[in-house]
Amino acid sequence: MKAKVHVTLKRGVLDPQGKAIEHALHTLGFGGVENVRAGKVIELDLTAADEAAARQEVEAMCNRLLANTVIEDYAIELVA
Secondary structure, X not given: XXXXXXXXXXXXXXXXXXXXXXXXXXXXXXXXXXXXXXXXXXEEEOOOOOHHHHHHHHHHHHHHHHOOOOOEEEEEEEEO
């Protein structure tokens, strides 16, 4: 089973990388872009037997290492 974890800064947390991307896009002529937020995607190959066990394991990983839950949100996507 594969898992993708999407980690982004929480709303209200300053995102300087997102602002830099937004500015660069405007400079390139893409003026219709607003409120860019940058994040990261972490892909994992899991040996978990079922989806519930996989989700529980990945949630523990996120809470302990993959995301700083004080300032970041995460979303888990599982693919069998």
